[in-house]
Amino acid sequence: MTSVDTERSITVTVNGVPRKATLPVRRLLSDALRHDLGLTGTHVGCEHGVCGACTVLVDGTPVRSCLVFAVQVDGASVTTVEGLARDDHQGGQVLHPVQEAFRECHALQCGFCTPGFLVTIAAGLEARDRSAEITEEEVDEIVGGNLCRCTGYANIKKAVRHAAAAMRPAEADHTGHFGGGDGAW
């Protein structure tokens, strides 16, 4: 018989680390990440799916974490903005090319919407054919579901183009930005 619960214990792999939590079934994934797991990089804006600030990857796919219950990702793998940078194997971290591009292009001002943009753009750029030059239509489609209220979109879109160039495989890279991408991301 199916159990009907008000509380559940779940195990979720967050940024590569298995995490356990016992929480009310009504807990949104966004709140579980922030309050139960202490990962406050994921921001909560509108809480009804419009702004995109809370976007995370569930099994590699971008979703609004405010539109998923934490119990629904039991057993799944979640990547938040904290999981974008990589270990440099020298005790530090290497920013994701999208994070580098945001810094380079001044694509953030107050930073509230930034985690959602970073996660969405990283997934969008990783899913596309990286050897092809990115089109304006692709850029618009990637960032079109996220709201920014202060930076403006011009520099965010510029950062998408920069990151796409940095992520091109070395043989296809003609820009030299970021020392040339090795396609490893």
Add this chain to the structure above:
Amino acid sequence: MKPAPFRYADPGSLDEALDVLAAEGDGAKVLAGGQSLIPLLSMRLAAPATLVDINRVPGLDGVEATGDGVRVGALVRHAALLHDDAAARVQPLLARATANVAHPAIRNRGTTVGSIAHADPSGEMTSVLALTDGSVTVATPAGRSTVGWRDLFVGPLETSVHGPAVVVDAFFPALAPRSGTAFAEVARRKGDYAVCGAGVVVTLDADRRVEAVRASYISVGLVPEVVDLTEAVHGRPVDAADWAAAGELARTLVDPDGDLHASADYRRLLVGVLTERTLGTAAAEALERTAA
């Protein structure tokens, strides 16, 4: 805000899901993609006592495209339908309309059948179900039944599906020969709720004259409807058809409401503009499919 407390079950089979729905009674609600339901819960516009999450039910995530049409399972995400080439060949409206459903991150989670069961008059797929003369399969403890779109949509956010029941699939009949389709909408931001949207089907006869023109609109009216625009252009050679006249006719056949986002007059204007625009595109496709 946060959803009010509820009880949660995630059954591993359809029978178990129906059992839980029956046991929990009227306060139980099916949760699929949740991209419409969860905002309603967070805004406290709905507070079901129990959510029965069907995401673990096997066998509901298939898209089956045959010569008759496309059957879409209850757990097929909009993104999967958007990228299903076989489905697009049988019924091109599916990919055209799902491309307009919300934003990619929401399409990754939201289900096409769930949006139909949600019956929002601003939903693209409710209108596509109507325009293609489609139906849904409803599973209850007593068995399965097919419900045509006219009998399904009762009012805004209301369908004829009640009690312990799960809408397990939707069926969209194939596009008829010598026909073309188009879908377009106007929104403040692409992917947001449309101020107005239009889906159209144009069918030509063997002599490339206009035989039939049908349209369905979103964010216009309380339930999806299909309007017949044939009389404005019937019998005209496809390259000489006056699509603006069809747009004019459409404006007289709809009765949109005004709200915060747009006045009724503006919506009626958009019905005319979108009708004219989409009919031109659909006619070109119909001509291509007639020549081929």
